[in-house]
């Protein structure tokens with residue numbers, strides 16, 4: 226039963242037969258077989274090269290259409306649209322997310338953002354007396370703050386470690402050794418970020434997970450280290466099924482590289498790992514709701530649904546997440562990954578050849594994704610972004626104590642735009 230199955234359960238309805246949902250799928254002009262067709266799906270302000278999709282996505286045409294179709298239906302008759310379409314649409318979203326993640330739909334919670342997923346996760350993970358959580362200096366505000374709240378509320382010990390000194394020369398061995406060397410018998414959770422938005426470094430998650438598995442080998446089930454990941458800057462970029470990365474929990478927003486609706490996200494957990502996570506916000510899943518009405522424990526609600534916060538949602542966006550996965554799938558996951566890394570490579574090579582530019586992101590594609598961070602000798606990063614802006618190059622500054630210029634080439638960009646960005650960097654005085 227869907228996350229708002231509340232509506233159905235409230236009336237103690239028998240299992241609803243989902244009505245045929247509107248199908249705002251591909252239109253004849255949705256040709257994504259070439260990159261011109263893909264960029265043509267976006268309504269980005271013309272005359273500018275937009276390199277900040279990693280901040281917040283522009284909706285492609287199929288996502289805009291789906292949102293609009295659901296909005297119309299909800300505006301016309303919220304009760305009926307919800308009752309008639311909710312179960313089927315929720316199933317479609319979970320099915321599409323499961324296909325993309327390589328996971329079972331029952332193991333996926335729907336959230337509004339990476340941050341919401343991390344907050345729910347780190348707030349709800351079970352810790353026994355004396356156990357600790359290890360995170361790193363490179364993680365984003367959302368991880369650090371969620372862990373700080375957790376420590377304040379429960380007295381949990383949270384320790385930060387450093388994985389590399391210089392991002393541009395970071396290596397897989399250095400990162401894995403730093404993690405393994407930091408693990409103590411009391412370490413229960415490892416809180417990591419797949420692609421650091423501070424530097425563009427991509428953690429070799431598979432190698433990390435393998436090394437952690439070796440450490441776990443001799444440990445009791447309840448003492449094993451579980452790997453929790455903020456995966457947002459790899460989600461919709463990397464050509465890998467998330468469930469194969471070897472981590473235990475993975476949170477991502479849908480509204481960055483995947484070009485999903487703004488205000489969507491997923492939190493995935495491995496089946497056994499979910500036992501360690503308790504929900505914070507009551508789900509509106511019909512199974513839990515019905516159990517409440519009947520005065521019994523919600524034993525048949527799967528973990529993903531249990532962890533999906535209830536309350537009604539901005540359903541027009543939540544349901545249009547299925548269309549974002551479909552759009553991504555039509556372009557092709559490996560094509561997206563190849564295109565993104567080719568554009569990032571072009572940018573890195575062009576920038577690295579400039580005398581005043583210091584590239585901070587590794588050139589090695591095993592240790593980088595789409596994000597590219599750099600600094601310019603003698604110029605403050607904010608000033609660089611301002612000057613790029615004046616040239617129609619939309620970039621950003623890393624929101625961290627150390628500030629770099631950050632660009633995220635993606636499927637909305639062209640090689641010509643990368644040349645423009647490199648040209649604008651070259652002309653900085």
Ligand SMILES: Cc1ncc(COP(=O)(O)O)c(C=O)c1O
Nearest residue numbers: 338339340341365422455457478
């Ligand atoms: C590493 C990282 N995680 C999470 C976020 C926030 O994502 P969301 O809006 O999905 O919470 C950002 C930046 O916006 C980020 O850089």
